[in-house]
Amino acid sequence: MSKERIKIAEELYDIMPPEYQDLVKRATYGNETRGWKDIGTAKELIEEHSLCAGCPESMAFRYILASLPNPEDTVMVGSTGCTSLVFPHVAVHNIHSLFGNQNAIASGLKRALSVRFPDRTKDVVVLAGDGATVDIGLDMTLQAWFRQEKFTTICFDNELYANTGGQESGLMQKGFVAKMAPVGKSFEKVRLPEIARESGCHYVVQCTVSKPNLVEKIIKNAIYVAREIGPTYLQIYTPCILEIGKNSMEGLQEMRDSEKPTERFAFKEFVSEPAKELLAERAAKEKERKAEAKKQLAGQTA
Amino acid sequence: MTTSYKVMPGPEHFLPPSASSMGVRLPDPGQAHIHGTIVPEEEAMEQAARQFLSAKVPTIFPGPLVLWAWNEKAAKKAKAIRHLYETIKECVDSKIQQAMLIPMPDYRPKYPKINPEVEINPNHPNLTIWHNKIDACMFVGVHCHQANLSLKIIRGGTSCYTVAMCAQAGHEDAMLSFRDATAEKIDRLADWVKKLKGSVPPPD
Numbered sequence: 001m002s003k004e005r006i007k008i009a010e011e012l013y014d015i016m017p018p019e020y021q022d023l024v025k026r027a028t029y030g031n032e033t034r035g036w037k038d039i040g041t042a043k044e045l046i047e048e049h050s051l052c053a054g055c056p057e058s059m060a061f062r063y064i065l066a067s068l069p070n071p072e073d074t075v076m077v078g079s080t081g082c083t084s085l086v087f088p089h090v091a092v093h094n095i096h097s098l099f100g101n102q103n104a105i106a107s108g109l110k111r112a113l114s115v116r117f118p119d120r121t122k123d124v125v126v127l128a129g130d131g132a133t134v135d136i137g138l139d140m141t142l143q144a145w146f147r148q149e150k151f152t153t154i155c156f157d158n159e160l161y162a163n164t165g166g167q168e169s170g171l172m173q174k175g176f177v178a179k180m181a182p183v184g185k186s187f188e189k190v191r192l193p194e195i196a197r198e199s200g201c202h203y204v205v206q207c208t209v210s211k212p213n214l215v216e217k218i219i220k221n222a223i224y225v226a227r228e229i230g231p232t233y234l235q236i237y238t239p240c241i242l243e244i245g246k247n248s249m250e251g252l253q254e255m256r257d258s259e260k261p262t263e264r265f266a267f268k269e270f271v272s273e274p275a276k277e278l279l280a281e282r283a284a285k286e287k288e289r290k291a292e293a294k295k296q297l298a299g300q301t302a
Numbered sequence: 303m304t305t306s307y308k309v310m311p312g313p314e315h316f317l318p319p320s321a322s323s324m325g326v327r328l329p330d331p332g333q334a335h336i337h338g339t340i341v342p343e344e345e346a347m348e349q350a351a352r353q354f355l356s357a358k359v360p361t362i363f364p365g366p367l368v369l370w371a372w373n374e375k376a377a378k379k380a381k382a383i384r385h386l387y388e389t390i391k392e393c394v395d396s397k398i399q400q401a402m403l404i405p406m407p408d409y410r411p412k413y414p415k416i417n418p419e420v421e422i423n424p425n426h427p428n429l430t431i432w433h434n435k436i437d438a439c440m441f442v443g444v445h446c447h448q449a450n451l452s453l454k455i456i457r458g459g460t461s462c463y464t465v466a467m468c469a470q471a472g473h474e475d476a477m478l479s480f481r482d483a484t485a486e487k488i489d490r491l492a493d494w495v496k497k498l499k500g501s502v503p504p505p506d
């Protein structure tokens with residue numbers, strides 16, 4: 001679906017519930033400069049979510065959806081887990097894959113879209129939990145990277161299987177005890193960002209969602225690099241406040257505490273040489289665009 | 303294959319069988335079905351018009367394929383649907399009958415629940431039927447799977463009469479189904495409603 005098709009039939013406009021009218025009137029489809037700053041002024045692409053109150057995944061969803069550069073031509077691929085309960089409320093095309101299969105589905109989808117729409121930019125973005133990405137779906141995750149499939153993989157890392165009550169995941173910290181992992185994790189948190197780099201990802205970031213402007217930047221970078229060059233990977237800490245015994249208000253602080261330079265979610269970024277070139281080119285163009293806009297504004301006000 | 307199974311208003315039971323599994327066949331072009339029996343399309347037009355005119359709350363449920371103007375045909379169908387609704391409204395007795403036009407904007411399961419006054423959802427269409435006391439309805443512009451799901455749930459849990467104005471090969475799970483829907487076909491149904499106005503006994 002591209003922007004021109006997001007139009008309600010005139011004769012039936014008045015019976016459409018207001019949230020759909022708002023999507024057409026006030027959402028930021030087709031606006032290339034869309035970003036997290038639209039939150040609060042434009043219609044968001046997410047309705048009420050179904051996560052626990054205060055779950056940082058909800059913040060992550062809002063920032064990511066506000067930052068997609070091309071939502072009308074983006075297909076997201078999800079997997080089973082807490083995230084999958086949110087996708088029904090998202091106004092971006094999305095596919096729910098069998099648990100763990102997300103990167104295989106996305107590979108086929110991206111290839112099919114390139115054949116079907118050779119002249120149009122179609123972005124594919126996988127969004128799945130750590131269990132889906134690192135444990136049950138690790139084969140699919142890695143094989144897609146080895147094959148240099150051109151899409152972005154986002155992992156919401158909450159360091160356990162939240163949706164099924166707190167089982168151990170490969171991304172769980174060593175020694176951590178969860179409700180359904182009473183013995184404590186016996187091996188280190190899997191270093192997936194490093195594995196992603198070695199497996200051929202051209203842009204890899206590990207961070208939290210404590211800073212919306214950072215989320216916007218990495219989402220855009222990851223999608224632009226995936227479009228032009230090859231696979232990209234974002235590992236984002238979205239703590240499961242329920243499983244670590246925090247209150248609804250404490251998610252943000254938990255992320256801030258865990259992203260300090262000595263902590264396990266310290267910002268980490270790997271960029272391949274071709275990706276560096278592409279991002280530098282884009283940054284230069286963006287600078288030009290802003291200067292031009294400033295000049296025009298000055299002309300208007302003079 | 304012949305079958306004794308009839309697709310009738312329910313409540314049939316919690317999980318009614320799909321009509322196709324009971325041997326109900328789909329009509330060929332130019333035909334329709336009523337309760338699973340293949341009939342000429344014109345006969346079904348008359349019967350659907352009679353159902354609307356004799357219902358307390360005759361309702362049209364347009365789905366995403368016609369709510370969104372994603373091509374010219376869809377926009378034309380939307381216009382025809384509005385016309386059909388206005389015609390039904392005009393032709394029923396507003397003191398005892400209330401025509402409704404309620405959208406099925408999408409198929410997602412909504413949390414915590416839908417507002418049955420303003421929409422219908424395929425995961426629990428019975429809520430909208432019950433809330434508005436709808437006794438005859440027509441689906442149009444709903445994708446096949448979601449239409450079948452809705453039609454079965456309605457047949458299972460309510461006594462509402464269901465009509466499908468299907469753009470493909472028809473719906474076995476509706477009590478009456480057209481196939482190959484176009485704007486012209488919907489207009490013809492409106493003409494039938496107009497023609498039969500006053501000749502159908504109103505609901506008690």
Ligand SMILES: Cc1ncc(C[n+]2csc(CCOP(=O)(O)OP(=O)(O)O)c2C)c(N)n1
Pocket residue numbers: 080081082083098099128129130131132133156158160161162163164169
């Ligand atoms: C093939 C398959 N295996 C197992 C499950 C059960 N299951 C549902 S959610 C889940 C864990 C999800 O964990 P994660 O991917 O980390 O997502 P989270 O809920 O933590 O966001 C599992 C194992 C399933 N749905 N499908």
Ligand code: SF4
Pocket residue numbers: 050051052055056057082158162163239240241242243
């Ligand atoms: S179980 Fe945890 S990850 Fe899932 S919605 Fe609740 S707080 Fe969020």
Ligand SMILES: [Mg+2]
Pocket residue numbers: 081129130131156157158159160161162169
């Ligand atoms: Mg998890």
